[in-house]
Amino acid sequence: MRRSFAPWADPTERPLIRFENVTKRFGDAVAVDRLSLDIFEREFFCLLGPSGCGKTTLMRMLAGFEQPSEGSITLADRDLAGVPPYRRPVNMMFQSYALFPHMNVERNIGFGLRQDGLPRAEIAARVDEMLRLVQLERLAKRYPSQLSGGQCQRVALARALAKRPKLLLLDEPLGALDKKLREETQFELMDLQHALGMTFVVVTHDQEEAMTMADRIAVMDHGRIVQVATPGEIYEQPKTRFIAEFVGDVNILEGRVRGQQDGLWQVESSSAHGPLTVDDADEVLQNGQAIAIAVRPEKMVIHRGEPPPDALNVLRGEVWDIGYLGDWTVYRIKLPSGAIVRVTRANRSRFVDNPIDWDEQVHVTFAPDAAVILAE
Template identity: 85%
Template sequence: MPPSRQSASVGAVRRSFAPWSDSHAKPLIRVEDVTKRFGDALAVDSLSLNIFEGEFFCLLGPSGCGKTTLMRMIAGFEEPSEGRITLAGQNLAGVPPYRRPVNMMFQSYALFPHMSVEKNIAFGLKQDGLPKDEIASRVGEMLRLVQLERLAKRYPSQLSGGQRQRVALARALAKRPKVLLLDEPLGALDKKLREETQFELMDIQHELGMTFIVVTHDQEEAMTMADRIAVMDHGRIAQVATPGEIYEQPKTRFIAEFVGDVNILEGHVLGQEKGLWRVQSPAADAPLTIDDPDEVLHTGQAVAIAVRPEKMVIQRDPPEFDAQNVLTGEVWDIGYLGDWTVYRVKLASGAILRVTRANKSRFVQNPIDWDEQVYVTFAPDAAVILAE
């Protein structure tokens, strides 16, 4: 492996936090060979997973993949059909939800409409029989944490969606659980507020040092907030890794296509040359050259080449004679997104490529237009070979 690859990071690093890489670190939560059936339906299938203290962990996947069922088993609202779940070494089998050191924030927020903000936050503390002065202290602490001091006397009907979300979060945090479970916590917010709240949740989690587990089907949400992501598919975990690894080094075609935009080029392996894989694809006239040393392949094997749209370069002039990975086609569609322009390029094979280009200046001289003949290239290390 080249020295530059050894020292390089896969994606941006949000914080230097990686207990899963320490062989001596003990997970806070262990999910061991857990299966959950509802009659004949298999919701979770022999799933194993470790989650560490202080981690912002995300369960990501399409509807029906089992992510919410897994969260509900951790919370105690469902019991595993097989396997076990432990928290801080304690087997949670048979332990009711109110006896577990976890709290769950539901997608609907489930606020009491007849109670003010401060009374909603205090409700669980009163149920636990805490002294009045301690309840008042914790409620004040939570109001400051979620920046709702001025709205303490208001009722849920007098709040915006984002404010109600903060009340629900404060109520869940007030009991100081070891683990906070969040089920699609931002689903009811508009796009801009959702993006702002993602960073607020990250700041709160980091400040408290608490373990957060979030369920979502929103890839961008998971990529923004999580230290690690477990991508789920049909009750199983397809990959557990940091956001950078999930995006840049997907293990399967399902992951590559589910997380972000991707171009998939079909082909078969011709062999290796100077440490690089040579792949023949109907999308290109000449063999593709791919730098993916982690893959073990054999000649003639059918593979898929995954290339993210932003890693492709589009131009109207022919590339240099020795350029690698050259694809030719015609501009089929153009989408202007402000910060990016998206080009859909139809190749002679009929495949449609999605290529994005950053708009670094306000004005573009002689821009590429519809129906133009163009060349699309990508570097050997910009692609990932998927054997599955």
């Protein structure tokens, strides 16, 4: 179902949220720079980028805590200019969770409903529904100080969902959780969003978190959006060197174009033994043009001896470091040029006889279609 969900690919679909040429300045500093973006109903959308890239400022403008210096923001075709936060059909879940310490779980969840003046019976029914949804029925009478970090996160989520907003904004929602709980909660959020049919917009600097949860990701840098695409497209077809290096691990090989042969680009590189052969038909290049070639570590193959005679894209080097991660082993190979490439290999068996060791001379290869050309 998630795989078939792609309203952004339908030109007749109206976006739920539209940013049009939005700029936000704080004095002389430009936090968001002429940004345009569409987000669709029922989408799990992620704003991803390093600290200071403008992603939280963009979310705060959508929530109404900041106003654009220029441009417009619309929600369900309604211009949000001048609409205060409490008048917007939006709820925001903060990184700190911001739970009231003097209220127990059920009163925290029902706080916004009481502020809206809903009848007691409706508040009680809605709170019970939220408690079941986040599986905290047994903890309804506990206070935040008596809860774990993961439980506090669930309370904050239930409180945000209780008012049934059209849109839920999550600012680094899993940052306070440990690694294992964070991974479990990612899937819980996905299941919850799908079950409720709501639109989620999450801000994070964690690439793995964004790749796991989002239908689409907007990668931001210096107040601008560099690329908007699905997680698979972001990872496999990064548009710029910044995206290739920011999202996941990557090896960057520098070189110059020598031309084409049989429809494949030939690239001269000091890192390789012979020309590199790259299958990236989308690129239009000129002979002599300086380029960078991005290859993910899992798409490189390490050879203890000589590679097969028909192998393309052969690199030679010395094993500089080895990192055992349980399911994967990471090899850092130092090339004669001084560059270091990372190669990952799945540990498919429990024991390996005579494993590759430090200081060994090895060869590394990759297929022509494993590389992406990034024009300099």
